[in-house]
Amino acid sequence: MDYIFAEGNGREITGKDKIFGVSQLAKKATAEYGAENVVNATIGALLDDDGNLIVLSSMVDVLKDMTPQELAEYAPIAGIPEYLDVLKTVVFGKYMPKGFIEACATPGGTGSIRNTIANYSRPGDLVLTSNWHWSPYQIIAREIGREVTTYEMFDESGNFNFGSFREKISEILKKQDRLVILFNAPAHNPTGYSPSSGTWDRIISILKECAAPGKKITFFLDIAYIDFAGDSDRAREFLPKFGDMPDNILVVVGFSASKGFTFYGLRTGAMLCITQNEEIAQEFKRVTAYSSRGSWSNCTRAGQAAIAKVFHDEKLLARVFEERKIYEKLLADRCRAFKEAAAEAGLATCPFNAGFFITIPCENDDAVNEELQKHNIFAIAIGGGIRIAISAISEEKCRMIPEKIAAAIKKVNG
Amino acid sequence: MDYIFAEGNGREITGKDKIFGVSQLAKKATAEYGAENVVNATIGALLDDDGNLIVLSSMVDVLKDMTPQELAEYAPIAGIPEYLDVLKTVVFGKYMPKGFIEACATPGGTGSIRNTIANYSRPGDLVLTSNWHWSPYQIIAREIGREVTTYEMFDESGNFNFGSFREKISEILKKQDRLVILFNAPAHNPTGYSPSSGTWDRIISILKECAAPGKKITFFLDIAYIDFAGDSDRAREFLPKFGDMPDNILVVVGFSASKGFTFYGLRTGAMLCITQNEEIAQEFKRVTAYSSRGSWSNCTRAGQAAIAKVFHDEKLLARVFEERKIYEKLLADRCRAFKEAAAEAGLATCPFNAGFFITIPCENDDAVNEELQKHNIFAIAIGGGIRIAISAISEEKCRMIPEKIAAAIKKVNG
Numbered sequence: 001m002d003y004i005f006a007e008g009n010g011r012e013i014t015g016k017d018k019i020f021g022v023s024q025l026a027k028k029a030t031a032e033y034g035a036e037n038v039v040n041a042t043i044g045a046l047l048d049d050d051g052n053l054i055v056l057s058s059m060v061d062v063l064k065d066m067t068p069q070e071l072a073e074y075a076p077i078a079g080i081p082e083y084l085d086v087l088k089t090v091v092f093g094k095y096m097p098k099g100f101i102e103a104c105a106t107p108g109g110t111g112s113i114r115n116t117i118a119n120y121s122r123p124g125d126l127v128l129t130s131n132w133h134w135s136p137y138q139i140i141a142r143e144i145g146r147e148v149t150t151y152e153m154f155d156e157s158g159n160f161n162f163g164s165f166r167e168k169i170s171e172i173l174k175k176q177d178r179l180v181i182l183f184n185a186p187a188h189n190p191t192g193y194s195p196s197s198g199t200w201d202r203i204i205s206i207l208k209e210c211a212a213p214g215k216k217i218t219f220f221l222d223i224a225y226i227d228f229a230g231d232s233d234r235a236r237e238f239l240p241k242f243g244d245m246p247d248n249i250l251v252v253v254g255f256s257a258s259k260g261f262t263f264y265g266l267r268t269g270a271m272l273c274i275t276q277n278e279e280i281a282q283e284f285k286r287v288t289a290y291s292s293r294g295s296w297s298n299c300t301r302a303g304q305a306a307i308a309k310v311f312h313d314e315k316l317l318a319r320v321f322e323e324r325k326i327y328e329k330l331l332a333d334r335c336r337a338f339k340e341a342a343a344e345a346g347l348a349t350c351p352f353n354a355g356f357f358i359t360i361p362c363e364n365d366d367a368v369n370e371e372l373q374k375h376n377i378f379a380i381a382i383g384g385g386i387r388i389a390i391s392a393i394s395e396e397k398c399r400m401i402p403e404k405i406a407a408a409i410k411k412v413n414g
Numbered sequence: 415m416d417y418i419f420a421e422g423n424g425r426e427i428t429g430k431d432k433i434f435g436v437s438q439l440a441k442k443a444t445a446e447y448g449a450e451n452v453v454n455a456t457i458g459a460l461l462d463d464d465g466n467l468i469v470l471s472s473m474v475d476v477l478k479d480m481t482p483q484e485l486a487e488y489a490p491i492a493g494i495p496e497y498l499d500v501l502k503t504v505v506f507g508k509y510m511p512k513g514f515i516e517a518c519a520t521p522g523g524t525g526s527i528r529n530t531i532a533n534y535s536r537p538g539d540l541v542l543t544s545n546w547h548w549s550p551y552q553i554i555a556r557e558i559g560r561e562v563t564t565y566e567m568f569d570e571s572g573n574f575n576f577g578s579f580r581e582k583i584s585e586i587l588k589k590q591d592r593l594v595i596l597f598n599a600p601a602h603n604p605t606g607y608s609p610s611s612g613t614w615d616r617i618i619s620i621l622k623e624c625a626a627p628g629k630k631i632t633f634f635l636d637i638a639y640i641d642f643a644g645d646s647d648r649a650r651e652f653l654p655k656f657g658d659m660p661d662n663i664l665v666v667v668g669f670s671a672s673k674g675f676t677f678y679g680l681r682t683g684a685m686l687c688i689t690q691n692e693e694i695a696q697e698f699k700r701v702t703a704y705s706s707r708g709s710w711s712n713c714t715r716a717g718q719a720a721i722a723k724v725f726h727d728e729k730l731l732a733r734v735f736e737e738r739k740i741y742e743k744l745l746a747d748r749c750r751a752f753k754e755a756a757a758e759a760g761l762a763t764c765p766f767n768a769g770f771f772i773t774i775p776c777e778n779d780d781a782v783n784e785e786l787q788k789h790n791i792f793a794i795a796i797g798g799g800i801r802i803a804i805s806a807i808s809e810e811k812c813r814m815i816p817e818k819i820a821a822a823i824k825k826v827n828g
Contacts, residue, residue, distance in 0.1 A: 005630060005664055005694045006533045006701045007592065011708075015700035045488065055482040063485060064478065068469040071477060074459065074678040107521060107681070110711035119420045123537060123559060136707055143708030144558060145537060178421065216419060250419055264488040265715030267521070267681070280419045286429035287420045293550055294425075294557030297524035300714045301679030 011142045019380055022369070026378035039377040039397045041388045044189075044356060045264060046228070046327060049394035054327055056262045058319040062306040075301040078289045079105030079270065082308035087270050089311055091223070091255050095236040097243030100281035103272045104288035105299040109224045109256035112271035113140050113182065115291045116252045119284075120218035121146055121180045126172050129182040132350065132359060134189045134222075135382065137182055148182075153191070158351045160199050162206060169210040169217070177215055181207075184222040186238075187229035187355025190380075190387040192335070194229055194353050200238045204245075211248045218250045227260030227324065228331055228391075229354040247277045250284070257303060259356070260324070268303030331356075334390045334398045341402040347409075356391035362409045371408040377401055425556045433794055436783070440792035453791040453811045455802045458603075458770060459678060460642070460741060463808035468741055470676045472733040476720040489715040492703045493519030493684065496722035501684050503725055505637070505669050509650040511657030514695035517686045518702035519713040523638045523670035526685035527554050527596065529705040530666050533698075534632035535560055535594045540586050543596040546764065546773060548603045548636075549796065551596055562596075567605070572765045574613050576620060583624040583631070591629055595621075598636040600652075601643035601769025604794075604801040606749070608643055608767050614652045618659075625662045632664045641674030641738065642745055642805075644768040661691045664698070671717060673770070675734070682717030745770075748804045748812045756816040761823075770805035776823045785822040791815055 006013075019042060026040040035051055046054045078084070087103045088096060106112040117127055123145035129137050130153035138148045151168035155161040172179050183203075186194035195203065211217045221242070229235040242251045250273060257268040273284040292299070310316045331354070338358055342349050350359040362368050362385055369381040380387040386405065390398055420427075433456060440454040449465055460468045492498070501517045502510060520526040531541055537559035543551055544567035552562045565582035569575040586593050597617075600608035609617065625631045635656070643649040656665045664687060671682040687698040706712070724730045745768070752772055756763055764773040776782050776799055783795040794801040800819065804812055 003701075004691075004697050005632075005661075005689075006697050007536050009532070009536060011704065013700050013704045015703075053483050053487055055486040057482065060482040060485060068471065068474040069467050071474060072469040072676050072679055073467055074672075107710040107713075110707075110709070114709050118423070118557065122421050122423060136711070139704065139708040141708075143532065143705055218419075247419075258488075262486050265486055265712070267710065267712070267714045275419075277418075283418050283420050286427050287417075289429075290425065290427045290553065291557055293524075294553040294555075295524070295528050296521040296681065296710050297550070298679070298681070299521075300681045302716070303714075 010145055022378050022380060025373060029376050029378070033376060037376055039393055039401055041377070041379045041390070041393050043389050043392040045391060046259065046262070046331065046356065047392045051392070054262060056320060056323050058316060058323050059261050059263065059306060059310070062309050062316065063302060066302060066305060070305050071302050073301055075105065075298045075304055077293050077298050078285070079103065079299065080301060080304050080308065082312065083304035086308055086311035087255070087272060090307060091253055091272055092239050093233060093236045095239040097240045097274050099243050099274050099276045100278045101272055101274055102281045102285040103270050104285065104292060105304055106269045106271050106292065107267040107296055107299050108258055108269040109222060109254045110136065110140065111292070111296065111299070112252070112254035112269055113137065113220065113222065114144070114295065115271055115288050116218060116220045116254070117141055117146055117180055118144055118291050119287045120250065121178060125176055125178070127180045127182060128168055128172060132188070132191050132385070133182070134184060154350060160195055160203070162202055165203070166206045166210065169206070173210060173212070173215050178218070180218045180220060182220045182222060184224065186223070186235050187225035189225060189355065190357040190382060191350035191359045192352030192355040192357055193350060194235070195238070197238060200241050204241055207249055208246065211246060216248045216250070218252060220252045220254060222254045224254070224256045225259055225355045228328060228356065230328070230332065232324070232328065242274050245274070245276065247275070247280065250275055250280060257307060261307060261320070263303050266303035267300050268307065331391065334393070334395045337395045338390055338398040338402060341399045345403040345406040347402045347406040350385070356389055358388045358390055359385045360388065360405055361385040363413050367412045368408050371412050372405065375404050375408070377404055424559055436792055436794060439787060443790050443792070447790060451790055453807055453815055455791065455793045455804070455807050457803055457806040459805060460673065460676070460745065460770065461806045465806070468676060470734060470737050472730065472737050473675050473677065473720060473724070476723050476730065477716060480716060480719060484719050485716050487715055489519065489712045489718055491707050491712050492699070493517065493713065494715060494718050494722065496726065497718035500722055500725035501669070501686060504721060505667055505686055506653050507647060507650045509653040511654045511688050513657050513688050513690045514692045515686055515688055516695045516699040517684050518699065518706060519718055520683045520685050520706065521681040521710055521713050522672055522683040523636060523668045524550065524554065525706070525710065525713070526666070526668035526683055527551065527634065527636065528558070528709065529685055529702050530632060530634045530668070531555055531560055531594055532558055532705050533701045534664065535592060539590055539592070541594045541596060542582055542586060546602070546605050546799070547596070548598060568764060574609055574617070576616055579617070580620045580624065583620070587624060587626070587629050592632070593630070594632045594634060596634050596636060598638065600637070600649050601639035603639060603769065604771040604796060605764035605773045606766030606769040606771055607764060608649070609652070611652060614655050618655055621663055622660065625660060630662045630664070632666060634666045634668060636668045638668070638670045639673055639769045642742060642769060644742070644746065646738070646742065656688050659688070659690065661689070661694065664689055664694060671721060674738070675721060677717050680717035681714050682721065745805065748807070748809045751809045752804055752812040752816060755813045759817040759820040761816045761820040764799070770803055772802045772804055773799045774802065774819055775799040777827050781826045782822050785826050786819065789818050789822070791818060
């Protein structure tokens, strides 16, 4: 890759944006054929059945009530104290892990990923995630000179692939003494997969097995979709399992208010550590604040203040939860409709139970995606599969498209 | 510096925050002695004479009028189109440089500095700025493995030190083929200095002289304080001088809405390139969007939308400018009061004419600062000098403190 004036620094910057391209085609088709005749399953946000962004009115009311000063003032680098106060409850709910938990505000989930890689790996290191993953992981790692490598997420029976997970960790820890693992759950993007309690237990034992003396593992748990992973309370049940790790495994939880609080555009997020070692927790606080100062400085105050207010006011909080329940159900209905229709159509999917996305593994995904576009179905080809944003299409469309996807795959791949 | 679990990666992270410490002392003194008896000149924001944050009511009204969708939706990575549309006018006003200008939204000015260093230098490179500088420059550089080095900003007569500037650039360009220069003007932080038109001309000739074939210079112009650098129109007169650079000098302008629009906590900023080479401009657009995607993803939509609305509406814009005039005057009055009182007290300062800060060079700045605290004057010792935030104290206090500072310096240094 050639640069003219800029320094590549190991990054491959094509400037091509696949999602943007398909999304433009979907918009064009909608204008031509009408929204009811087009399936735009490209958008990673929760839309109502008419394609409008769903916004929690309770959260907006809180924003609208803010004083000019609350909107305008700088937040402290690590976040406003009222936000840091409630973050443990926001993230863990009734399921607080034991140990020392410290937090730092970040711009959305992205900032928490960036700060984790920056502080717990070295330039040149490999960072591990699953073969199915949110593609910006690679960009975030490369931007600071690291490289993402992957394990196979599922075995042939569609279960979590413990063997590949263990093997890859061991292999990397032979070459480097520290390893950051990016793990998106529950309601994984792009598959919609959530590990069961038993699966979590085995994942954690593998981490403990692999973290030999002299080796350090940072397990980054990306919970971006936890509030739309079915029941948001039950979705947190697994979290206390991370309250019992040896000192050479640091757990960092990446929180984003984008989905759960529909604060996409407010860039409100945080990173929280869980460790049994107080010094490691204090160091986490120091290094993450330094990284924030050196990357984006402080984070948007309004989003932090809004979440703090809601969690300091029982009535407001009840309103948020009530409102969210409606949309949890909307999404669950879409998910079930897709699952049933996929079964009827004999369409094989990655295992899924919740979240914004479903992935259909297939060969020649670009060609399959183009074939779908002929039927006014717009999705994202993610390399080895097609990602469908059920967050963005109606239950009716969720019921309708599996058959068409099965047909498109058959047409392309025979 | 020892780390327990984190990787230092060349950074020295003490966790000590000098400004925070002094600011706490100032708050304590205010509680004990009353605000009228305490000078808290530590805060880098524009406060009224009673110490309250000044917020442009026009900008808040625009925020309050936004629809839920406008507040909640993601912005595109590089910024919303309406914001990118007006940015050239926001930044350059009537003084548009010739050439290709492209832009990318960033979280405040910090994001634009980070993305400039990340894309136009390599890990291990030196980045150049003046000896008097905003201390986070060093943190931003180190966070991605670069190191800041400095030239002497003023000569013995208090003029811009062209010799030191030229010498340092040449010296670094002997060791590396590219160089990022961070240049904060007008109303430089922390000195309040603005180069004259003639000084700009000489600075630009030095850049041209030093940019030998095979060498590239990226001149980052940090205009964080341009809207409080005296008359905000005249403060832009120098900008067209950057419309005539050879292809191996790239000018990047870092814009922040924090001060000029009192959007401190909304993290709204941008970076704009000026180049005579269209390909370099297109590359700028690509690489800065990639860096954003890999660091904080998109930027807060509300701040971008508010600025776009104001600049798309003549009446609203007139209201913002009218309101700002009042505060420009407030700040100019404080500046003049300090200057007169400093002359009377025989207090030597760095040259200044506008902005939020004034710097008094002195030896043993920590001891001088502590001496001032005994008189309930709180400022920041910045290594070789004391920084006074006239943005945060009344005209009366600006008139009162130079004598006390002169006395404190005399007491400490004899």
